Amino acid sequence: MSMGDKIKNAAEEAVGKAKEVTGKVTGNEELEARGQAEQAKANVKQAGVYVTETVNTVID
Structure with missing residues (x-):
């Protein structure tokens, strides 16, 4: 995931x-x-970004 996704989620x-x-x-x-509800949705998306980054780090 990109920094753009993090910024978008923070904005949401x-x-x-x-x-x-x-x-x-x-x-x-x-x-x-x-x-x-919108805050919860953004938080779930942000958590997904962090999980993806962690998995990618572990795989590398």
């Missing part, structure tokens, strides 16, 4: 956090939940 997580905070501030539970 930041957008999710912004939505979560906006939802909390405005009392919009749906937006808050959507933000939390």
Whole structure:
């Protein structure tokens, strides 16, 4: 995986956090939940990047 994937995942997580905070501030539970879901999705993707990198390191 590339550095670009890591940056993209971090950006997706930041957008999710912004939505979560906006939802909390405005009392919009749906937006808050959507933000939390986007953060979780980005974290799973990021974990996949790290697993792939670890496996590649072990194989090399």
